[in-house]
Amino acid sequence: MSTITADVAATLLEVRREVAELHAELPRNELVVWTAGNVSARVPGRDLLVIKPSGVSYDELTPETMVVTDLEGRLVEGERNPSSDTAAHAYVYANMPHVNGVVHTHSTYATAWAARGEAIPCVLTMMADEFGGPVPVGPFAIIGDDSIGRGIVATLADHRSPAVLMQNHGVFTVGRSARAAVKAAVLCEEVARTVHISRQLGEPIPIDQTHVDALYDRYQNAYGQH
Amino acid sequence: MSTITADVAATLLEVRREVAELHAELPRNELVVWTAGNVSARVPGRDLLVIKPSGVSYDELTPETMVVTDLEGRLVEGERNPSSDTAAHAYVYANMPHVNGVVHTHSTYATAWAARGEAIPCVLTMMADEFGGPVPVGPFAIIGDDSIGRGIVATLADHRSPAVLMQNHGVFTVGRSARAAVKAAVLCEEVARTVHISRQLGEPIPIDQTHVDALYDRYQNAYGQH
Amino acid sequence: MSTITADVAATLLEVRREVAELHAELPRNELVVWTAGNVSARVPGRDLLVIKPSGVSYDELTPETMVVTDLEGRLVEGERNPSSDTAAHAYVYANMPHVNGVVHTHSTYATAWAARGEAIPCVLTMMADEFGGPVPVGPFAIIGDDSIGRGIVATLADHRSPAVLMQNHGVFTVGRSARAAVKAAVLCEEVARTVHISRQLGEPIPIDQTHVDALYDRYQNAYGQH
Amino acid sequence: MSTITADVAATLLEVRREVAELHAELPRNELVVWTAGNVSARVPGRDLLVIKPSGVSYDELTPETMVVTDLEGRLVEGERNPSSDTAAHAYVYANMPHVNGVVHTHSTYATAWAARGEAIPCVLTMMADEFGGPVPVGPFAIIGDDSIGRGIVATLADHRSPAVLMQNHGVFTVGRSARAAVKAAVLCEEVARTVHISRQLGEPIPIDQTHVDALYDRYQNAYGQH
Numbered sequence: 001m002s003t004i005t006a007d008v009a010a011t012l013l014e015v016r017r018e019v020a021e022l023h024a025e026l027p028r029n030e031l032v033v034w035t036a037g038n039v040s041a042r043v044p045g046r047d048l049l050v051i052k053p054s055g056v057s058y059d060e061l062t063p064e065t066m067v068v069t070d071l072e073g074r075l076v077e078g079e080r081n082p083s084s085d086t087a088a089h090a091y092v093y094a095n096m097p098h099v100n101g102v103v104h105t106h107s108t109y110a111t112a113w114a115a116r117g118e119a120i121p122c123v124l125t126m127m128a129d130e131f132g133g134p135v136p137v138g139p140f141a142i143i144g145d146d147s148i149g150r151g152i153v154a155t156l157a158d159h160r161s162p163a164v165l166m167q168n169h170g171v172f173t174v175g176r177s178a179r180a181a182v183k184a185a186v187l188c189e190e191v192a193r194t195v196h197i198s199r200q201l202g203e204p205i206p207i208d209q210t211h212v213d214a215l216y217d218r219y220q221n222a223y224g225q226h
Numbered sequence: 227m228s229t230i231t232a233d234v235a236a237t238l239l240e241v242r243r244e245v246a247e248l249h250a251e252l253p254r255n256e257l258v259v260w261t262a263g264n265v266s267a268r269v270p271g272r273d274l275l276v277i278k279p280s281g282v283s284y285d286e287l288t289p290e291t292m293v294v295t296d297l298e299g300r301l302v303e304g305e306r307n308p309s310s311d312t313a314a315h316a317y318v319y320a321n322m323p324h325v326n327g328v329v330h331t332h333s334t335y336a337t338a339w340a341a342r343g344e345a346i347p348c349v350l351t352m353m354a355d356e357f358g359g360p361v362p363v364g365p366f367a368i369i370g371d372d373s374i375g376r377g378i379v380a381t382l383a384d385h386r387s388p389a390v391l392m393q394n395h396g397v398f399t400v401g402r403s404a405r406a407a408v409k410a411a412v413l414c415e416e417v418a419r420t421v422h423i424s425r426q427l428g429e430p431i432p433i434d435q436t437h438v439d440a441l442y443d444r445y446q447n448a449y450g451q452h
Numbered sequence: 453m454s455t456i457t458a459d460v461a462a463t464l465l466e467v468r469r470e471v472a473e474l475h476a477e478l479p480r481n482e483l484v485v486w487t488a489g490n491v492s493a494r495v496p497g498r499d500l501l502v503i504k505p506s507g508v509s510y511d512e513l514t515p516e517t518m519v520v521t522d523l524e525g526r527l528v529e530g531e532r533n534p535s536s537d538t539a540a541h542a543y544v545y546a547n548m549p550h551v552n553g554v555v556h557t558h559s560t561y562a563t564a565w566a567a568r569g570e571a572i573p574c575v576l577t578m579m580a581d582e583f584g585g586p587v588p589v590g591p592f593a594i595i596g597d598d599s600i601g602r603g604i605v606a607t608l609a610d611h612r613s614p615a616v617l618m619q620n621h622g623v624f625t626v627g628r629s630a631r632a633a634v635k636a637a638v639l640c641e642e643v644a645r646t647v648h649i650s651r652q653l654g655e656p657i658p659i660d661q662t663h664v665d666a667l668y669d670r671y672q673n674a675y676g677q678h
Numbered sequence: 679m680s681t682i683t684a685d686v687a688a689t690l691l692e693v694r695r696e697v698a699e700l701h702a703e704l705p706r707n708e709l710v711v712w713t714a715g716n717v718s719a720r721v722p723g724r725d726l727l728v729i730k731p732s733g734v735s736y737d738e739l740t741p742e743t744m745v746v747t748d749l750e751g752r753l754v755e756g757e758r759n760p761s762s763d764t765a766a767h768a769y770v771y772a773n774m775p776h777v778n779g780v781v782h783t784h785s786t787y788a789t790a791w792a793a794r795g796e797a798i799p800c801v802l803t804m805m806a807d808e809f810g811g812p813v814p815v816g817p818f819a820i821i822g823d824d825s826i827g828r829g830i831v832a833t834l835a836d837h838r839s840p841a842v843l844m845q846n847h848g849v850f851t852v853g854r855s856a857r858a859a860v861k862a863a864v865l866c867e868e869v870a871r872t873v874h875i876s877r878q879l880g881e882p883i884p885i886d887q888t889h890v891d892a893l894y895d896r897y898q899n900a901y902g903q904h
Contacts, residue, residue, distance in 0.1 A: 197334060674762075
């Protein structure tokens with residue numbers, strides 16, 4: 001695992017670029033303050049991931065500053081410490097083979113739901129499209145071992161949603177690509193905000209499960225530039 | 227319908243430019259996240275419309291990437307799929323001859339009212355000016371046939387408002403021009419936000435219908451650079 | 453009044469520049485959407501004012517596009533119609549000789565208080581500093597005659613506050629200079645927002661009148677670069 | 679105290695640069711409007727501090743415009759009056775020897791808690807990390823003597839938190855460096871906002887004290903690029 005050939009180095013450079021660029025979407029979409037959020041991507045065909053270094057500001061993020069770890073979160077390449085959330089990202093890649101991108105933020109409205117330990121109900125057509133139902137809540141888990149990763153994987157296994165609200169903590173999203181995980185993080189905050197505001201003055205109208213299913217199916221299979 | 231003469235091509239280029247430029251107003255006025263919103267314009271004198279392609283980010287929108295469809299939403303010109311909301315836009319143009327621009331967004335506060343299926347009451351002079359009364363709610367309608375378009379047209383027929391809140395979904399606005407429809411979308415979100423905030427701490431004071439009528443009449447007939 | 457000498461023309465150019473530049477503070481401080489807000493300044497030593505033209509976007513505002521009216525709101529110089537709020541500005545200058553700048557906005561939180569017809573209580577030291585007490589509410593008044601102007605002047609006569617919330621409408625602020633009126637508009641929205649948010653979860657603690665008086669006196673007489 | 683050697687002048691220039699640059703973080707993180715917020719830093723090895731001049735806009739702040747005072751707030755170097763909050767900053771440096779940076783803002787959500795005189799409960803893991811418990815409330819204190827400074831120092835002495843909400847007023851934060859104090863100000867507003875929003879729709883779940891302690895210990899000792 002620790003030897004990197006020239007071939008892998010070219011792939012790594014590309015993934016470093018992608019991950020560095022996607023980090024710019026976090027402040028741009030107002031999902032983070034200071035250094036509190038991170039994006040990672042799986043290195044195609046390798047048991048490696050690329051992630052943000054710890055405690056570094058978004059302005060300083062270049063492809064070169066990104067770090068590479070194995071799927072137990074151990075540093076493989078890079079001059080800085082990996083994000084303190086690396087163990088959670090690594091656990092997801094090790095246990096969800098179809099996932100190639102992971103994002104973690106403390107985005108305000110999603111974290112507000114997480115602090116109450118309350119799932120976001122599916123009352124918007126755009127939620128049905130992207131999440132296929134409610135955004136679920138995962139357990140309280142403390143950093144330092146693989147309990148956050150286990151909580152993410154166990155919760156997502158029971159839902160269509162690519163996003164999970166970790167109790168008292170924040171949001172993790174997954175995707176078939178790092179870009180898809182970033183999109184899920186952006187939309188998760190937007191639905192968290194919209195449903196919150198809607199509920200401040202009454203109860204949003206539920207959407208029938210048959211409609212949720214139809215919307216989810218169409219969006220996942222027919223939307224965009226296929 | 228499928229043959230485009232040089233004459234029409236010149237007009238189309240102009241409309242493509244206008245629609246591409248107006249899309250920039252959506253993120254600028256914080257009405258959209260990611261790719262979730264679109265503007266269209268009727269091509270003057272033709273049963274054609276120009277609209278955003280599906281699933282493309284606002285940064286990539288140029289006159290060239292805009293697509294042209296007929297009033298049943300079928301692609302006439304362009305290399306990409308039209309927005310998945312095209313059928314709703316097309317239905318509006320086919321059934322509201324005085325409408326030359328349509329905008330669709332999921333702007334946060336307007337969508338929060340839509341999720342409760344609740345009209346925005348007319349308690350601000352700027353609402354009387356622009357909307358001439360409450361912003362009404364249209365039915366829950368699922369994407370895939372003309373039910374969204376029918377819901378928009380039927381609801382707007384009963385109101386002065388150029389904006390309709392589609393239940394659990396978002397906002398559609400119309401205008402004599404695409405720019406007027408964008409203005410209605412911006413003001414709809416602003417009144418949705420202001421009235422929401424006002425109601426959080428009590429009941430806003432209603433405006434007498436005679437005052438609403440007087441304000442609407444003046445604004446529609448005497449305002450601006452005539 | 454209608455003849456403008458070269459001497460006055462130089463002064464006018466300076467005031468046009470100041471008013472054009474100050475308009476940029478309205479979108480920068482998120483006090484306005486679209487074209488809904490305006491700044492004016494008295495022309496020193498003349499019964500004239502400079503104000504924004506009607507229905508023109510903030511991006512197009514240059515010194516040249518500003519218009520000059522007399523204190524009854526009649527156009528004296530400029531190629532465009534003056535703002536439809538000009539009569540209210542003019543009435544203030546005609547009746548409050550110490551006022552040299554007026555600002556009108558529909559800023560969100562201030563307008564939310566205005567829609568309920570509720571004054572903003574003085575529960576922040578920065579409110580005591582700038583407003584010397586609550587921000588008062590003026591009457592519902594319809595555009596078209598001098599009733600808005602009269603409402604502003606009558607309400608401000610009874611308060612230290614340079615800001616008044618016009619019921620169901622928005623905010624007017626005044627100042628010894630146009631810049632001071634813009635500052636009052638910015639701070640009025642900020643205290644409207646902060647006190648609103650504070651009251652959402654309970655009752656803010658009142659500040660003793662003796663402390664309000666002491667803070668107001670110090671800020672008005674000792675603050676800044678004297 | 680009033681004579682400044684060439685050696686100290688070089689150090690002062692560096693501190694002026696740091697303080698000027700850090701002021702840009704206040705509007706960038708939306709912690710301030712107009713001129714209402716300030717950052718200071720202790721001059722290493724001297725009983726001096728560098729702070730913003732009074733009533734000057736953030737756009738005009740350069741290293742040269744910063745002013746230097748002694749630890750009783752008396753002007754030592756600079757052409758402008760020091761911030762009217764200088765006495766409070768100076769009192770903190772004089773009484774908290776490990777503090778090298780102080781920030782004061784009226785950031786919206788933190789000030790909303792301060793207006794109710796209510797501490798922010800520790801219900802987010804990022805609060806446990808940075809604040810090690812609740813963000814406490816200090817007394818109502820009026821500007822003009824050292825009562826604000828005494829209130830800050832007395833309140834912080836009883837808490838791990840580097841932030842204190844001064845009743846009806848705003849926030850003061852401290853740090854081992856000016857940058858650390860700015861970070862605390864940014865995070866204080868973020869947790870004030872997130873916990874506020876969470877509580878709007880119910881009660882956030884408390885975090886066990888043992889978990890708070892573990893998170894605080896890890897973050898203070900193991901986080902970042904050590």
